Structure formats: structure tokens, C-alpha cells
Amino acid sequence: MGITSYAQNFEDVILWRALGHIEGGAYIDIGAQDPVIDSVSLAFHERNWRGIHVEPSAQYADLLRKNRVGDVVLQAAVSGKNGLLQYFEIPDTGISTAEAEIAARHKATGFNILELWVPSITLESIFEMVGEKDVHWLKVDVEGSEKQVLSSWGQSGVRPWVVVVESTLPLTTVQNHEEWEGILLDKGYDFALFDGLNRYYVSHSHLDLVAKVSVPANVFDAFTLTSHAFSREPERDAADEVHQNIPDAPTSELGSEVRRDVSSLWNAMASVRTAINEQLQALDEAKATAALSLSNVGEFSLEIAGIQTRLSGNEARLHAQDGTNEALSKSIEQVELNLVTHKGLLEEVKLDGSSAHAAANEHAQSIAEIQDRLTDSESKYNALAEKNGSLSESVDSAGLSIRSLEASVAQTLDSLTVRGDEINLLLCSVDTIKMQLLTTDEVLKEMRLQAGQNEELVAELALGLQAVSQTIEKIESRRWLYRPRANKT
Numbered sequence: 001m002g003i004t005s006y007a008q009n010f011e012d013v014i015l016w017r018a019l020g021h022i023e024g025g026a027y028i029d030i031g032a033q034d035p036v037i038d039s040v041s042l043a044f045h046e047r048n049w050r051g052i053h054v055e056p057s058a059q060y061a062d063l064l065r066k067n068r069v070g071d072v073v074l075q076a077a078v079s080g081k082n083g084l085l086q087y088f089e090i091p092d093t094g095i096s097t098a099e100a101e102i103a104a105r106h107k108a109t110g111f112n113i114l115e116l117w118v119p120s121i122t123l124e125s126i127f128e129m130v131g132e133k134d135v136h137w138l139k140v141d142v143e144g145s146e147k148q149v150l151s152s153w154g155q156s157g158v159r160p161w162v163v164v165v166e167s168t169l170p171l172t173t174v175q176n177h178e179e180w181e182g183i184l185l186d187k188g189y190d191f192a193l194f195d196g197l198n199r200y201y202v203s204h205s206h207l208d209l210v211a212k213v214s215v216p217a218n219v220f221d222a223f224t225l226t227s228h229a230f231s232r233e234p235e236r237d238a239a240d241e242v243h244q245n246i247p248d249a250p251t252s253e254l255g256s257e258v259r260r261d262v263s264s265l266w267n268a269m270a271s272v273r274t275a276i277n278e279q280l281q282a283l284d285e286a287k288a289t290a291a292l293s294l295s296n297v298g299e300f301s302l303e304i305a306g307i308q309t310r311l312s313g314n315e316a317r318l319h320a321q322d323g324t325n326e327a328l329s330k331s332i333e334q335v336e337l338n339l340v341t342h343k344g345l346l347e348e349v350k351l352d353g354s355s356a357h358a359a360a361n362e363h364a365q366s367i368a369e370i371q372d373r374l375t376d377s378e379s380k381y382n383a384l385a386e387k388n389g390s391l392s393e394s395v396d397s398a399g400l401s402i403r404s405l406e407a408s409v410a411q412t413l414d415s416l417t418v419r420g421d422e423i424n425l426l427l428c429s430v431d432t433i434k435m436q437l438l439t440t441d442e443v444l445k446e447m448r449l450q451a452g453q454n455e456e457l458v459a460e461l462a463l464g465l466q467a468v469s470q471t472i473e474k475i476e477s478r479r480w481l482y483r484p485r486a487n488k489t
Contacts, residue, residue, distance in 0.1 A: 031166075
């Protein structure tokens, strides 16, 4: 959909064609002047764009503050340093300037010039106010001070997508872009269009916009005009009228009476000059005092501009917070519903908890019984351990007995003789040994039942008993050899 164009040369039409797809974009308008007449930004502001206006004229700065809610208005001029700047204001026009030479030309053509001191700010400082936010277009309309403005860009990394700079000398068609265009090219911009008054440049980061910027406003943009279109034409007419009304110098010879009058007039003018010089001296002193006061005003203006920027940011954050609060209200309603549901579930859990408590008491009783049984088992285990210790001592004693028996058997075998009495004695000893072996075997059986952990020792004892048994068997097998002989009568 087309826009209503308020700009003097359809700058807003060209910029909208390239950037109209962006929602809530941002702009910087240096030399903003009137908020409606010849305004490049008004069509964007009507579509929820917001930005910064830089305007040194108090008259137009006040109008901008009243008519541009949400925008930041800096009542200052842009120059190479922050401080104060001499400014030549031409009331009710758009041709006020900071250039003394241009102001002198305007004055020569009949314009009323007001010499003022105004706060000044660098373009780099303005970019610092923007922060990380994208600037979609920058317009510079400063009546001959374009180089000073662009040179104050400094080291800022901000790169507006499109830059529009008025590129003719004030009230002429003479182009002056050679003085400052190199600054933009070095910052990474390509030239896209000259519309007869302005030159358009596109950032290297957004070269896709060149095709949309490079064509002047035309019927296909489907825009409408306002009653303020071409509003600077009266300024040109006024300049032409001033030139036409300058009287020619008189060429007739003066009579003697006229010469006397002229002489008197020159004397009067000399007195006036003296008075004027005195007034100028006083005026210089007043200017110095005013400059000191304006210095403070400039600082206050910059502080106010910063506060306005922060206020704009706070308004945006408050707007976003409203949306967040609405979402939180809905979340709270849902939480309340969930709380009612959870209360019902809690009642059910309480009922289940009563049953669980009774079951827990039963489990506690069972656990107490188990603990009693464990205590009894520990007592039995301790008694068994003591008994095992006694058995271990018995096993050690049995081992000593077996070794003693082995020694006795060996000694008996060595001392065997054919004597019958000795054989009988030996056989008696063997019988005794058998009884001892039977007793030891029973002890071993009991030890096996009560002390499984002593199996290796019992096995060793068993082997010892087996060896003794084998020895006894040998003795038994030879028993007939040692029968006592009958006594002869």
C-alpha cells in the first residue's frame, strides 16, 4: 500500500519502497526541521517507526517534541566535537546554517539572520545512544555542513542501511558531494541515486536494497501528496524578490545642497559608527558571558537528550512488560486451577497415608521380631565359636597323641624280638592302641560335624590314623610268627 508523502523531494517514498517491509524500524534525522512540513520521517512515524531528531532551532525542536511521541529530540547541531557552535538561524525557513559564508550570502539577499550559540554533538555520540540497535536510514540536511557532520562519524561501528545526504549548495543546483562523498565510501557504502537534490548510499551489508533505491519516486509507488508539497518554493521566490527589489545607485550629479546634506550625513554616520563600535564591544562581552552560560546549557541539553533516550527505552520495556504481565496472569489462573485439583489429590493421599501408617506399624513389629531373632542367633554363634575353639584345642591334642603313638610304634617295631613274652606284651599294647584309635576316630567324627572349617586338619589327622592302621595291620599279619613257644617239662 502506498504512503502519504510529506518530504520536499519524495525522499520518504524512495526510502519506504526499500524499507517498508520492516516492522518498527529506526531512523536518525539530522536537520529534521518541522515535524510535518517537508518531513522525511513523518510517514514512517505514522507506521510505528521511532528514531532520533537532531535540530538546533528551538522553534522546530519544540514542535518536534510536541508532535513526535516516542521519538528522541536533540536540540543541537552536529559538528566535530561536543560543546558549543555558532549558528545562523533564519526564522521560519529550512535554510538556517552553521556556515558563516552561506549565512552571509543569505543575508545579502535580504534574509533576516539571527546569530546564536547552540549545543553541538558528534555523529559518533548520537550512534552511541543507539547502541546495538539497527538504524535503517540516516538523513543529513545541514545546509552546507555535510562534511563536518560525516567527519564526526568517528570510530563508531554503526552502519545505517541507507544514508541520504542533501548534495547541492543551499537554494542552488550546484552539487557539492565531492567534498564529503569519500567519507561514506570509506565507511562501506555504494552510491545508488541522485534525485536532483539528494544522493542516496547503501551499506555493503545490504546491497540487495540498491535496486529499490536507485529509481526516483514514480507513479508505480502509488503515493499521495499533501498540501505542503514543494514547500521550499516560497523561499526561492523570496530570494528572487529580494534581488529584484535592490535599488540601483543614483547616477545624476549632486547639487551643492545635496553635497552639504551628504557631508552632514557622513558626520552623523561617523558618530553612529563610534556608538556602534562601543555597542559591539559591549556585545562581545555579553557574548562571552552568554557563551559560558550556553556551555552549561549545552551540557544540560546533552544530559536531557540522554534522559529522553532512556525514557524511550523504558517506555518500550514497559510496553513489553505489559505483555509479560498478561501472560503471567493467565499462568496464575492456570496454577490456581491446578491447585484445586492438587488439593483433591492431597485428600486422597491423606486417606492412603492412614492405611500406609497402619501397615508401617505392622512392618515395625515384624522388624522387632526379626531383630530379636538376630540377637538370639548372634548368641548361638558366639557359643559355637567358643566350642569350635575348644575343638581346635582337642584336635591339636589328638595330633600330639597320634605323633606320640607313631613314635611308640616305630620304637616297638625296632625292639621286637622273638621272645614270646615280649610279643604278648606288644599285642596288649596293640589292643590298647586300637582302643585309643577307636576313641580318636569318634572324636574326629564329632569334630567333622561341629567344625567344618577344620577339614584340612582333620584330613591330616585321618591320614595319620590311616598310616597307623596300616602299621598295625602289618603287625597283625606277622602275629603268628611271634607266638610264644611251649615250655618243656
